[in-house]
Amino acid sequence: MHNAQPWRFRYFRGSRTFQVRADLDRVLPHVDPDNRALHLGAGAALLNLRVALAHEGRHPAVRLLPDPADPALLAAVRLPPPGSTRSALSALYPAIHQRHSSRFPFEETEIPQELRTALADAARAEGATLAFPSSWHLQQVLELLEEAEARNLTDRGSGQDLAEWTRIDAPSKDTAPDGVPGYAFGPRKQGGKAPMRDFAGNRPVPGRGTAAFERTPQLALLSTSRDRPEDWLRAGQAMERVLLLATLEGLSSSFATQALEWSDLRWPLRDPVSGAGHIQIVLRLGYGPKGPDTPRRPVPDVLDIQP
Known part of the structure; x- marks a missing residue:
């Protein structure tokens, strides 16, 4: 919401595990007081991670809200060893860098x-x-x-x-x-x-x-x-x-x-x-103009790699 990008990724090399964490410094206190939209945005970021891993032939095990004592930990994504198979998600990979909101008029053409x-x-x-x-x-x-x-x-x-x-x-x-x-x-x-x-x-x-x-x-x-x-x-x-x-x-x-x-x-x-x-x-x-894309935070701001 509002392109706040309220998420961070943390990767642990030893356990081959990603954490998707809420960035609570980027909340919208008035329009999202219960952080529902924050969870939606982080869920979208999690799906993109899964798509990218599927593109590499990885099919991770995902746990949502794995630690009740740590509510900022939204998901844990454990990587299996590299594989060669592809899932339906892998086909979506090219769209990750293309998708963005368009705030321009669309055609009246009906979606089939x-x-x-x-x-x-x-x-x-x-x-x-x-x-x-x-x-x-x-x-x-x-x-x-x-x-x-x-x-x-x-x-x-x-x-x-x-x-x-x-x-x-x-x-x-x-x-x-x-x-x-x-x-x-x-x-x-x-x-x-x-x-x-x-x-x-x-x-x-x-x-x-x-x-x-x-x-x-x-x-x-x-x-x-x-x-x-x-x-x-x-x-x-x-x-x-x-x-x-x-x-x-x-x-x-x-x-x-x-x-x-x-x-x-x-x-x-x-x-x-x-x-x-x-x-x-x-x-x-x-169907309509794609419009300009919006900025994304630099990788060092959203990714932390641990031993």
């Missing part, structure tokens, strides 16, 4: 049903459910997201988190290692129903234009049956697996998390017919 099914299968492989709301449910989701965006624009706490993690004056990804730089805000929405967060808030951004967005945005709701920290980690892995596959299939994507930041708006996002599951993330998918 077979691709929607493949994306849902990718989420299911990680223990989550992916559904594409339509008709009146889609309209309800859009209204909840619009309500949340309006609240965020006038909420002091949300504004503080946004101000801390946006870099209006950063002209390129080389000038800031994290956060959302001004060049990646995308145009200000002027028409359309796509649920776009305005990262500028009420601040002017010189040279920023406006654009009409999709009239019928294609949203995907990713949910889990329960709502515990381990479920958030599974949801993060499912989210990233979906996004990597979407990237390989030529889709662009962005996040629509506004309603998830308000407890009274998160619950109504569920499918009102089944009433099942806890929505963990809302994805906006479609």
